[in-house]
Each structure stands twice: as structure tokens, then as C-alpha cells.
Amino acid sequence: MTEQESSRYIDATAADWIARLDRGPLSQEEEQTLEAWLSGDPRRRGAMLRANALSALSESAEAPDPQPRAVPPAPPEPHMPPAISRRRMLAWTGAGGMAAASLAVLAITTRPAAAITTGLGEVRRVTLDDGSTIVLNTQSSLRVRYGDKVRRVELLYGEAYFTVVPDARRPFVVDLPGRPLRAARGAFRVRRIEGKPVDILVDQGGLSLGEAGTAGGVFMPAQTRLSLPGSVESPLPAPQAISTDHIARALAWRDGKIAFEGERLDEAAAEFARYSRTRIEIRDPVLAGEPVTGLFSASDPVGFSHAIARVFDAQLDQQGNAVILTRRARQP
Incomplete structure (x- = not known):
């Protein structure tokens, strides 16, 4: 194989x-x-x-020719298919x-307050009118407000990966509660899930967090991660350096995968619930606390549960949209 x-x-x-x-x-x-x-x-x-x-x-970061010249393309040879470009x-x-890859490509013309939302299990790639791109994870929503002086995006909820094209006239701003995020260029992920701190991961380039020109702001270079404190009054923590492997695991959802490295089994079950109507129920507190490591298909909670049952010698029962995991009864 x-x-x-x-x-x-x-x-x-x-x-x-x-x-x-x-x-x-x-x-x-x-x-x-x-x-x-x-x-x-x-x-x-x-x-x-x-x-x-x-x-x-x-x-786009390279300086353009001050006097660009239009060169008409040469026509293809008769009866010959054009070479792939x-x-x-x-x-x-x-x-x-x-x-x-279970991704929907959508090219949009941004209008004031244009909203983009993904449903359960949907991952969508959006190209904005300046060439920047956004990949939205399952159950996510954002609003785009492009203007003459600023390119503004508000992440309402969920998770999004941004690739920002440079524009010297207009910074790219992601609005977060009391903590605007500014990027001149680069690629980064923002995760805003109910009940959890807002999590920011910088893949390439860099970004500034906090109001421009005010004290207390933080610059995040490439390969760093930061979780926002619950209160906007609290100072921002220092970004934590992370490895490329860590970044690959955190962004595995773009390929329809979920990566775990030591998370509790009940936490893994909650993550699968973001992608599927099939729910994993763990009816044993000890089993729920078992650590999980590996790369799994986000759309296959049943296959994941079968793997867990084999590894931890658990009993699996499927009842409708519920997959129930319990410890096997020990023989006397």
C-alpha cells in the first residue's frame, strides 16, 4: 500500500x-x-x-512598471487546443x-455590509474584489465592509482563514470585540467560538492587534498564536511561538480534516459536532477524559468512533443520529 x-x-x-x-x-x-x-x-x-x-x-507586493505596455496575446494555432496556462x-x-475537497468557491463583489455564512459541515472559499481571500469553516459568518480608506471585515462567529493582498492605501481590518486586528499583508486564522476565547494564529506575514496609535497593542509575527482575554480591559498577553506542525494541525479543517494531539475525548466529540448532525455521546467519565491523537475526516464521526472503540476497548452503539460510546463491562 x-x-x-x-x-x-x-x-x-x-x-x-x-x-x-x-x-x-x-x-x-x-x-x-x-x-x-x-x-x-x-x-x-x-x-x-x-x-x-x-x-x-x-x-502584488512588487513594484509595477510605471509605463505598462499592453501586449496582445498571440492566437493559438488553428485546430490546436491552447496549452494549459x-x-x-x-x-x-x-x-x-x-x-x-468539499470547498465551494464563491467570487463576490463586495457591497456595504455584505454577509457570508456557511452551514453545518460547509467550508467555503471566498475571493474578495481586491484579490484577498477568505476560507470560512463550518457554521461561520462574517460581514464585509470595504470602503475607500479601509478594508473592514467583521467575524460574527465561527472560524476563518484570511489571505491578505497588500494595499498601501487601505489597511485590512478584522473587527473583534474591542480588539481590531490590522494586517498589511499575510495569512492568518481567527477562531471565534461561543464559550471559548477568541483565538488568533498567524501563518505568514504579521498583524497588529488593538487600536492603531494606542498603548497596549501587540504585534504578532508569523508562526505565533494568541488567545484574547475575556475582558477588553485586560492587557493582551504576549504571542506564543508555534511550530509549522502545530499550524498544519490547526488548519487541517481547510482539507476537510480534524487534527487532535492529546485533547480529551469529550473535547474531540464536541469538535465533530461542529461538522455533522451525528453526535458522539460518551457515557463514561473516565473514557471521556482519555487523550486523542491523530488526523480524522471531519465528515465521518462514525468512523472516528469505531477507531476510538477499538483503541480504548469501548462498546459502540448507534441510535439514529447518536453514536454512543461506553466502557465494556469487565468480566468477573
Whole structure:
């Protein structure tokens, strides 16, 4: 059996393909190789879209030609299909690949107070009119308010991953309760779940947290994480450095996965409840406290429960939309 590729390896391969597409159209042989690669693991198409977004972010930071010249494209040879280009490939990838990865691609023209919401188990990628992108996790909602002086987004609830394209005239602001988050460029995740502290993770670039020009603000560089205190009166804690593996686990939901590393079983069950109507019920307090580690499909709580039952020698019963886990009765 072939060993499954790691998400890091897939991302690196996707970045290499984007770089090759930037150098010019692919040959017929290269096109076939890329198509075969994309047709394999469903995570690869999502990785191509993320690599393209990061490449576009880098390109937009470069100084433009002060006197750009329009060059008309050469027509394709008669009766010959045009070679695959980066734009054509991304359109094709978005159509087939995002469906395979359970992501819906939605291009919107931002209007005042435009709202975007995802349902149970839905993950959606949104491209804003400035080229910035947002990936919304399940049961999330945000409101977009773009203006002439500021690009403003309010995360109402849920979880979102932002990739910000630089704009020297307009900062990108994510409104959080009493703690506006400002980014000039970069990629970061904000998680706002009821009953839990707002959690911010910076993947690339950097961002500032707090009102501009006031004391008490905090700058978060890449590969850091911070949880907001419950009261806006409380000082902000220092960002904590995190590893790339930690970031990959925290962002696994973009590929339809849930990653655990030592969380309690009842916490894992609550996380699965965000993605599915099937509920995992644990009717043993000792079993509920068992640690869980691994990468699981977010849409398969039943498969996860079967794995847990095998590992912890538990009894599994399914009653309608409930999967019930209990300890097996010990034999006398």
C-alpha cells in the first residue's frame, strides 16, 4: 500500500507547479503529468489554489512598471487546443478540485455590509474584489465592509482563514470585540467560538492587534498564536511561538480534516459536532477524559468512533443520529 503524502509535501509540490506555470504554458507532457497528479489525492487541488493565492500575494507586493505596455496575446494555432496556462489550470482546478475537497468557491463583489455564512459541515472559499481571500469553516459568518480608506471585515462567529493582498492605501481590518486586528499583508486564522476565547494564529506575514496609535497593542509575527482575554480591559498577553506542525494541525479543517494531539475525548466529540448532525455521546467519565491523537475526516464521526472503540476497548452503539460510546463491562 502506498504511503499517504503529508500535507506539507503536497503544499510544496503545488508551489512548484505554480512556479512552473508562472514561467509559461506547460507542454502537452507536463499538462498530462499535472492532470494525473491532481486526479490523485483530493487535497492536491486545494493545495494548488492556496499556492496560487500566496503567489498572487507576493506578486502584488512588487513594484509595477510605471509605463505598462499592453501586449496582445498571440492566437493559438488553428485546430490546436491552447496549452494549459496558470489561469486556465486554476479555473479547471477550482471547478473539479474544490468539489472533491468539499470547498465551494464563491467570487463576490463586495457591497456595504455584505454577509457570508456557511452551514453545518460547509467550508467555503471566498475571493474578495481586491484579490484577498477568505476560507470560512463550518457554521461561520462574517460581514464585509470595504470602503475607500479601509478594508473592514467583521467575524460574527465561527472560524476563518484570511489571505491578505497588500494595499498601501487601505489597511485590512478584522473587527473583534474591542480588539481590531490590522494586517498589511499575510495569512492568518481567527477562531471565534461561543464559550471559548477568541483565538488568533498567524501563518505568514504579521498583524497588529488593538487600536492603531494606542498603548497596549501587540504585534504578532508569523508562526505565533494568541488567545484574547475575556475582558477588553485586560492587557493582551504576549504571542506564543508555534511550530509549522502545530499550524498544519490547526488548519487541517481547510482539507476537510480534524487534527487532535492529546485533547480529551469529550473535547474531540464536541469538535465533530461542529461538522455533522451525528453526535458522539460518551457515557463514561473516565473514557471521556482519555487523550486523542491523530488526523480524522471531519465528515465521518462514525468512523472516528469505531477507531476510538477499538483503541480504548469501548462498546459502540448507534441510535439514529447518536453514536454512543461506553466502557465494556469487565468480566468477573
